[in-house]
Amino acid sequence: MLVVKNLSKSFSSASGDVTALNKVNLTVQTGEFASIIGKSGSGKSTLLSMLGALDIPTSGSIEVDGVDIAKLSAGKQTAYRAKKIGFVFQHYNLIPNLTALENVMLALEFGGMPAKKRKARAEQLLTDVGLEPDEQLRKPPRLSGGQQQRVSIARALANHPAIVLADEPTGNLDSETGKKIFDLLHHLSRSEKTTILAVTHDMDIAGKTDRTFKLKDGKIIA
Amino acid sequence: MNVISRGIKNALRSPLRSGAIVLMLAISIGLILSMLVARGSVNSKIDEVKSTAGTSITITPAGVNGFAGGGDALTSTQLATITSTAHITGTSASLNDQLSSTDTSLTASLELGNFGARQMRFEGSSTPSSANSSPSDTTITRRAPTPRTTVTGTTNPNSVSTNGSDLTLTSGETIDGTSSELVALVGSDLATKNSLVVGSTFTAYTKTITVKGIFSTGNKFQDSGIIMPLATVQTLTDQSGSVNSIVAKVDSSDNVSSTVAALKTALSDKADIVSQAEQAAASVSSLESIASLALGGVIGATIAGAVIVLLAMIMVVRERRREIGVIKAIGGTNRKVVGQFVTEALTLTVIGSIIGLALGVAVSGPMTTSLVSSSTSSTTSTSGRPAGGPGEMMRGGFNQISKNLTSVTSTLTPTIFASAIGITLLIAVIGAAVPAWFISKISPAEVLRTE
């Protein structure tokens, strides 16, 4: 279970402080598929970066299965990102000079899996997301956007994370491919009982999720 | 795949750029090695020259240079002062004279040449002669002079030796410098010219002198001269008690400079005092400047190498900022990211240093030679001085040192090679440490930023 209490984040910039998140409270049950919507600049990406321990909140707490991740040491936060969290990004963010297979194996390495077992596990994950064996050995620039996003889903799920955080995962794809990717994410998380928080602009997709949070000016309004 | 193999793989990610970096690095490392070699070789030469310089001090009357110049000869009182100065373990004194054809039965073996002739012209030689005058030689317009034979009266015949060790006798035995007998050692050239052997006699200063031995120094000037006991020369030339050169030995090389200072005070401006160590130091000064030049080269090339790696890695880190953010976001530790980039820098440095060290080995020899020959040629050319006297004998010895200076052999010792590798590692560390710091500052939140 994910419990966020009074979470605030402000950035200090040249033109004064910007409050990106303002006392956000939300609870997501384990295995739930939640979507986050809101206008550009409303704080969606900032919320995900706090939940994924990519950045430190200004105040408030984020409890994942009873542990406040905002209070963990830097080293523990890295371990948290490696083992408990899976990220899917709008721009895929694969390492360009590693093959699809190596990209997934990299996440397995950080997750602490023994070197010998990584290859088989990565192949299985890529097959599950629908990548052909010859595609698995290609580097990202030689894969289509949809294929790259499948690789990034395989990478996000590699270490059996408790939570998958997806920031506009279909933002760069056509709507048909976008839906397939979303269905894939949904299907895979169901079988693993993974909690998913996905930012989206597509109301069709948001409508299919278990819950939808709406952000406006750093506050949850629905 | 691990940190190391990813780092190596990344080093070869853009071959053209890596190639350029490796090449620049190779050139600076090649330069470092060859400069280290030049420095090492020059330094060992300096040590060699200084250690063979010995502990002698030569005292000559003020203003005298060979037979040229003026001034009074040194007196026996001054000799006593020198002998009683602290740290001086022994002295040998000498008095020089020259025999013209009217003074001796000997024929001089030294050709005057243009140079000698020019000198003698100014002395108003008492031996007029119209022979030998070459019509084509327009510079000789007065009577042509005749060559003379140099006589060295000394308390220690070995002091005439040019190389610091004992005088080499090709036949016969040495003479007692402290006696006043009518005996002589004859230089090999003069002996050949006059068919002298051990036991032969010749006339000088109207006296009959017996040849006790024939010596050879390899120096044409010396080998055309005669060595006799000091007292004999003093008596024959009617200069009782006078000497025009004293060579004093100092007990240890550490005391040479203080002893020179003490002697300068004791004899005030009556004498010129020159130590072998001082002359050696002066003669190696050009080598010392090469050594410091080479050190400057090493430092410069090291900085250049480090800057190359540094800039290259800063460029790489900036370019892959997002990638670093991704690695951190998916759980890569700072240590792993930094390790990967350091490996990348090391790979470039290792490839660069292998090529650079090979380059350095190839060019260090020619580079040392050209450095040494271009900057010592001036020293060698200024050492040629007018002939004559004991000062010249000493200078002859130093002439040889000067010539030796150009024969610095470049040697690549394991120590030099090891220090080149050490410097290379230093370059890699500097070149990787700064980017590593940048890397650790990159926030994983970077990945969510849309560019």
Ligand SMILES: Nc1ncnc2c1ncn2[C@@H]1O[C@H](COP(=O)(O)OP(=O)(O)OP(=O)(O)O)[C@@H](O)[C@H]1O
């Ligand atoms: N590192 C930062 N420094 C300063 N201000 C920031 C920073 N990151 C975000 N902000 C500000 O915080 C606010 C929320 O940004 P955020 O990226 O969370 O919006 P978003 O909802 O994800 O928008 P989009 O839909 O365009 O991605 C914005 O006003 C943004 O300018």
Ligand SMILES: [Mg+2]
């Ligand atoms: Mg966003």
